[in-house]
Amino acid sequence: MNDTTIVTDSVKRFKWVGTRPIRPDGVPKVTGRALYGADLKLPGMIYGKILRSPHAHARIRSIDTSAAEALHGVKAVVTSADFPEQKFDYIGPERVAVNFWHVTRNILAREKVLYEGHAVAAVAAMSSSIAEEALSLIKVDYEVLPHVIDVDEAMAADAPLLFENMITRGIEPAPTKPSNISKRLDFAIGDVEAGFRQADVVIEKEFKTAAVHQAYIEPHACVAKYEADGQCEIWSSSQGHFQMRALTAQVIGARLGDLRVTPAEIGGGFGGKTVTYLEPVAATLSKKSGLPVRIQMSREDVFRGSGPTSGASMWVKIGVKKDGTIVAADGIFKFQAGAFPGSPVMNGCLCAYAPYEIPNQRAVGFDVVSNRPKAAAYRAPGSPISAFAVESVLDMCAKAIGMDPLALRHKNACRIGTPTIAGPKHAHAGYAETIEALMKHPGYHEKLGPNQGRGVASGYWFNGGGESSATLQVNADGTVLVATGSPDIGGSRASMAIMAAETLGVDYSTVRAIVADTASVGYTHVTGGSRVTFATGTAVVNASRTVVKELCKRAALIWGVDEDGVVWEDGYAKPASSNVGDFKPLSLKEIAAKAAATGGPITASNGVNAGGQAPGFSTQFCDVEVDPETGKVTILRFVAAQDVGRAIHPSYVEGQIQGGVVQGIGWALNEEYIYNSKGQLDNPGFLDYRCPVASDLPMIEPILVEVPNPNHPYGAKGVGEVNICPPMAAIANAIEMATGKRMTSLPMSPPRLLAALSEG
Amino acid sequence: MARIVFTSGFARRYTSGVREFEVEAKNLRGVLKAMDDLYPGLGEHLEEETTVAINGELHETGYFQPVPPGAEVFFIPKIEGG
Numbered sequence: 001m002n003d004t005t006i007v008t009d010s011v012k013r014f015k016w017v018g019t020r021p022i023r024p025d026g027v028p029k030v031t032g033r034a035l036y037g038a039d040l041k042l043p044g045m046i047y048g049k050i051l052r053s054p055h056a057h058a059r060i061r062s063i064d065t066s067a068a069e070a071l072h073g074v075k076a077v078v079t080s081a082d083f084p085e086q087k088f089d090y091i092g093p094e095r096v097a098v099n100f101w102h103v104t105r106n107i108l109a110r111e112k113v114l115y116e117g118h119a120v121a122a123v124a125a126m127s128s129s130i131a132e133e134a135l136s137l138i139k140v141d142y143e144v145l146p147h148v149i150d151v152d153e154a155m156a157a158d159a160p161l162l163f164e165n166m167i168t169r170g171i172e173p174a175p176t177k178p179s180n181i182s183k184r185l186d187f188a189i190g191d192v193e194a195g196f197r198q199a200d201v202v203i204e205k206e207f208k209t210a211a212v213h214q215a216y217i218e219p220h221a222c223v224a225k226y227e228a229d230g231q232c233e234i235w236s237s238s239q240g241h242f243q244m245r246a247l248t249a250q251v252i253g254a255r256l257g258d259l260r261v262t263p264a265e266i267g268g269g270f271g272g273k274t275v276t277y278l279e280p281v282a283a284t285l286s287k288k289s290g291l292p293v294r295i296q297m298s299r300e301d302v303f304r305g306s307g308p309t310s311g312a313s314m315w316v317k318i319g320v321k322k323d324g325t326i327v328a329a330d331g332i333f334k335f336q337a338g339a340f341p342g343s344p345v346m347n348g349c350l351c352a353y354a355p356y357e358i359p360n361q362r363a364v365g366f367d368v369v370s371n372r373p374k375a376a377a378y379r380a381p382g383s384p385i386s387a388f389a390v391e392s393v394l395d396m397c398a399k400a401i402g403m404d405p406l407a408l409r410h411k412n413a414c415r416i417g418t419p420t421i422a423g424p425k426h427a428h429a430g431y432a433e434t435i436e437a438l439m440k441h442p443g444y445h446e447k448l449g450p451n452q453g454r455g456v457a458s459g460y461w462f463n464g465g466g467e468s469s470a471t472l473q474v475n476a477d478g479t480v481l482v483a484t485g486s487p488d489i490g491g492s493r494a495s496m497a498i499m500a501a502e503t504l505g506v507d508y509s510t511v512r513a514i515v516a517d518t519a520s521v522g523y524t525h526v527t528g529g530s531r532v533t534f535a536t537g538t539a540v541v542n543a544s545r546t547v548v549k550e551l552c553k554r555a556a557l558i559w560g561v562d563e564d565g566v567v568w569e570d571g572y573a574k575p576a577s578s579n580v581g582d583f584k585p586l587s588l589k590e591i592a593a594k595a596a597a598t599g600g601p602i603t604a605s606n607g608v609n610a611g612g613q614a615p616g617f618s619t620q621f622c623d624v625e626v627d628p629e630t631g632k633v634t635i636l637r638f639v640a641a642q643d644v645g646r647a648i649h650p651s652y653v654e655g656q657i658q659g660g661v662v663q664g665i666g667w668a669l670n671e672e673y674i675y676n677s678k679g680q681l682d683n684p685g686f687l688d689y690r691c692p693v694a695s696d697l698p699m700i701e702p703i704l705v706e707v708p709n710p711n712h713p714y715g716a717k718g719v720g721e722v723n724i725c726p727p728m729a730a731i732a733n734a735i736e737m738a739t740g741k742r743m744t745s746l747p748m749s750p751p752r753l754l755a756a757l758s759e760g
Numbered sequence: 761m762a763r764i765v766f767t768s769g770f771a772r773r774y775t776s777g778v779r780e781f782e783v784e785a786k787n788l789r790g791v792l793k794a795m796d797d798l799y800p801g802l803g804e805h806l807e808e809e810t811t812v813a814i815n816g817e818l819h820e821t822g823y824f825q826p827v828p829p830g831a832e833v834f835f836i837p838k839i840e841g842g
Contacts (some may be wrong), residue, residue, distance in 0.1 A: 186768070187770060188768070214842075232784075271842020272842075274842070378842050379842045380841065380842060422767055422834065423765055424813030424818075425832070428816075429816045461841070464839070465819070527842060529841020531841065611819025721842060
């Protein structure tokens with residue numbers, strides 16, 4: 001790929017940062033030897049299977065497992081009765097607000113099943129086929145209850161209740177009657193009503209988005225081995241093995257120190273593998289059977305039993321002056337949480353207007369349960385949903401005042417010091433630069449043909465920081481091992497090795513980065529929130545700097561000089577001045593060879609709680625062509641500019657942008673859960689749940705805009721998520737230009753678009 | 761002195777709707793202690809439930825974060841990504 005980077009601070013001045021070395025995980029993956037969650041086989045291992053509910057909503061009167069237990073070859077059967085009850089308490093981050101009373105009920109249902117596919121019981125047997133047969137012998141007596149799928153219907157006063165005692169949080173005084181509304185949130189700055197009075201044009205619209213799955217290629221899988229002494233080892237594919245350890249320990253009632261979790265290679269997660277479904281069940285089956293147990297989901301299990309992101313129903317109103325100044329914005333965002341509370345509606349509210357300087361803003365959010373799988377994180381969770389509504393209305397505003405949509409966004413772009421809806425002021429720039437990159441793009445000014453349209457949209461994501469750990473070891477031959485606790489989903493092994501090589505001043509090929517298990521490296525939070533290159537990268541650079549100090553100390557000992565008489569330059573220890581003496585510079589390799597004589601192994605660990613991460617901004621434009629006879633939308637061109645801070649490995653950054661855009665295109669055009677009248681999912685497979693494939697797409701053109709983050713040693717910002725925020729609105733805006741039809745509901749699939757066009 | 765600000769929802773829950781405070785503190789530990797002195801138990805809620813923006817820069821709510829003189833310290837809900 002050509003160099004697509006726009007550097008805003010200076011010419012590149014690094015040896016390795018910004019280069020594109022071959023990925024260290026490439027060979028095992030392309031040769032099929034990489035070990036994913038389902039690949040591990042232990043001696044004596046048996047096979048677990050999970051019984052899932054056929055009903056969308058039902059009370060469990062009883063579960064009889066006796067026939068399954070009696071089947072030859074069955075080694076263990078578990079139900080929720082095998083797990084300790086959990087306290088009802090919302091703890092931790094607001095968005096997820098983990099309530100283990102809910103978590104344990106999602107892993108195995110207790111009083112009720114709350115969605116089709118809800119896990120009810122599990123079996124471990126000598127073979128998969130025996131386990132499958134055993135499932136058919138488990139007798140569950142259900143009292144089928146009315147169900148509700150749609151978020152607006154779930155909020156209705158007469159909707160079937162998932163929890164008979166759920167009182168909406170966030171309303172004062174608290175409601176006296178239960179409902180499916182778990183929580184109400186509101187954020188505001190300024191005076192919204194007064195703002196709208198200043199506007200020349202006010203546009204409001206209602207929108208709906210479909211729940212969509214992360215559609216990672218690798219289904220969830222794990223192996224657990226629980227020993228008689230209470231020690232348990234788990235191998236699993238997840239976005240955070242420390243997170244899996246913590247969740248599993250809480251759910252099965254174990255101590256963190258008694259669990260060791262080893263990360264498998266991961267075949268995609270996109271947020272959906274930050275939660276646990278299988279690990280506690282496998283551990284408990286192993287405990288009961290005394291044998292290692294493997295459980296893996298089928299694709300159908302993944303769709304029926306694991307979390308997509310929320311579908312939503314929204315209303316957005318924006319007021320602008322004739323000169324393009326946005327004076328007020330208001331919105332109501334109702335998000336499906338699935339069967340248990342915890343949608344990303346807070347993020348949706350906080351991100352909705354974040355790219356813009358709007359003096360008067362309000363966002364009201366509702367977290368609503370319904371009979372669908374519990375929502376899980378998906379790439380910038382919440383932000384793409386509200387962006388679809390806001391960026392669509394902005395396009396309508398631009399059209400109403402006759403202003404170019406990029407110019408409207410540029411005029412109102414947030415800058416350092418712009419207040420956000422939660423209160424804090426933006427501390428980093430980067431948004432305006434992404435708009436300017438597209439304004440300069442020749443494609444943006446090309447003429448379009450019949451039935452073609454061009455749409456633009458932007459997006460915002462906070463990006464993450466937090467706790468990460470890294471350990472560096474200098475080997476006797478001068479090679480360097482970098483161990484971190486961050487599962488590698490987006491190329492972190494390469495970027496960690498690059499940052500270590502840059503800091504140490506050694507050749508990239510001498511550095512090997514690995515992902516270590518929970519017993520071999522310090523606590524590290526999940527690979528999610530676009531946090532790893534920033535937070536774990538900071539830990540790697542800090543540990544590398546400690547190694548450099550130690551190398552200088554060893555060189556001083558070799559030369560017989562004071563430590564402060566040695567400096568580290570370009571990978572060599574050198575005398576700080578001619579006064580120190582005339583010594584030949586020592587390389588890392590030469591010092592490593594003398595490690596035993598100078599004090600033993602050269603190693604350093606670092607743990608950080610990294611803060612000062614900078615947010616991500618993305619602006620995109622696309623050209624589409626609409627077939628008026630079929631309603632099919634063909635993407636002709638897609639250009640995505642993103643503020644990336646500094647691209648440590650530009651190819652991976654481009655890949656993140658392309659991946660996010662493609663997932664956004666799927667969300668825009670085809671992906672949705674189709675439920676029948678019984679609340680059962682009718683399309684739990686990739687044949688009927690239509691993700692975009694290569695033949696559907698043009699080459700996605702990424703533009704890396706580098707506005708470095710001063711709070712990271714090399715200027716890195718998170719790059720994994722914000723790219724999925726703009727595509728839905730960009731495509732809707734392009735369709736509107738092509739057809740004159742404003743699509744307000746996702747997906748904009750051929751039958752829906754054709755129906756809309758037929759309305760005239 | 762640092763200016764301490766809560767979201768309206770947080771203020772409603774824990775500080776009887778009062779959103780802004782002035783606190784003398786060199787780091788977040790000092791801020792948390794001062795708030796806990798005013799509203800016993802609030803310090804723990806802040807630690808567990810919030811992210812902090814110090815002059816707009818987002819940080820985890822950790823004791824060690826320095827608070828420069830005149831800083832604007834916003835406590836906002838903790839954010840988790842995908």
